[in-house]
Amino acid sequence: MDWHAWHDDYDRPDSVLERRLRAVQGRIRIALDTSPPGPLRVVSACAGQGRDLLGVLAEHPRRADVSARLVELDPRNAAAAQRTAEAAGLRQVEVVRGDAASTTQYQGMVPADLVLMCGVFGNISDADIERTVAHCTQLCRGGGTLVWTRHRRQPDLVPQICQWLDERGFEQVWLSEPDAGFGVGAHRFAGEPQPLPPSTRMFTFAGA
Template structure:
């Protein structure tokens, strides 16, 4: 996944530093996502829980949520991240938490090839993605998410709620493609939005070689800078 952000590439490992400030919007978002993950595990039936995380970063959304959860040893799955420094950090965190069923891989999360052998999943995390891609690409990604989902899978997503707030469209697109809303963060928190949807349709086979989205970068989208097609 080639992350396009104009002439200067963001340091995605350093970007995670905001998580360490409990007052930051990113830290508040993280706590909300982690609570949704724990709720998904609480409601999962007995047996293995297969999970995939797209653009997983350092794995804080998932690993931080489950490291003390009673179902943590039921987790199997794959975290996909392009930045090698973040992959090393996530791998170390998973190892220290005893999450032996999780693989953290360097890969292009924007292509379906990254999920071959890891889906259909019971829990899909697509956090930190929708705010970094164009609106049409958000709808495209949602339309293809059923290929990652098992029956009754839960999808947890994030997207900032700065004007114009895309959240109503997001919820409409999820519903259009077979997802039922389970939880949505309150609109008063404008710096971020978190949602959880359940897939109500039948599993759809994964088609390798398909582009899910093109990662542009929030800064480029916000400033209207040109980006390669």
């Protein structure tokens, strides 16, 4: 898979990816709007070119409050995200080229107010999804928001993901309609964050 070329569909009006992006950005915007005053921390796994978060932060009134870490393995996508952040003057956005599956990448930035798992759950095994959901209780602060994506092809795992999240203290805030052509979820963490162990692998990306 050429993950750089994969982003081209974002630029095609009304493509599934373009509509999914708008849905994700909407949830990010709401999460920032409703977060308590003060500094905010955001982490994004498999961030790609960072279009979801950077597209919101560029003009959001709370942009100065946000410190973010985007983790992306593909060097071209990481470079594109870095250019976008710099062009928007987002000096508190850190783009890390590295393996987003390693918990080490998030040390010092968690628990975060907003955790993005977009483009992750559709590219890992069911067992790894459940494992990553458990790790989200270490990535997300109490009261923080998790935004995630998953395709709705059969067998549709979205209901099961929601159940796994519920079992681990996440409350569903919003879920895209089943016929939207994509799955986007936003869940609030109602529990207490657990310590994040270093050097632990959360998942194995397809084709890795």
